[in-house]
Amino acid sequence: MKFTVLERLTVLQLLPRKGNLTTLRIVRELERDLSFSEEEHAALLFVTEGQSVRWKAENAIDKEVEFGPKAHELVVSAITELDEQAALTLDWLDLCDKFGYEGKAKQDAE
Numbered sequence: 001m002k003f004t005v006l007e008r009l010t011v012l013q014l015l016p017r018k019g020n021l022t023t024l025r026i027v028r029e030l031e032r033d034l035s036f037s038e039e040e041h042a043a044l045l046f047v048t049e050g051q052s053v054r055w056k057a058e059n060a061i062d063k064e065v066e067f068g069p070k071a072h073e074l075v076v077s078a079i080t081e082l083d084e085q086a087a088l089t090l091d092w093l094d095l096c097d098k099f100g101y102e103g104k105a106k107q108d109a110e
Helices: 005-014 021-034 038-044 069-084 090-098 104-109
Strands: 047-049 052-054
Antiparallel strands (some): 047 052
């Protein structure tokens, strides 16, 4: 799947910090895949202000990142938790679609 800068930052925020050994290894690999190279940092000129991050959008290039079944499950689980807490924002909408998440309400109805 291709990810924008915002999507990469968003997924990096939701990855679990605790879990079993297998989960943590998958998280570490995902962090490496979603992270930004030295070249990307130089081109994007990231600026952090409080909890906000800005970058030079015209220099942004989408990045292809492969998600295996367990990695996919970790992201969907984190999205489901946010959905249950009514904590999703519009920033999450494209990611929900990308990961095929249709909402907790729809899952409960099935």
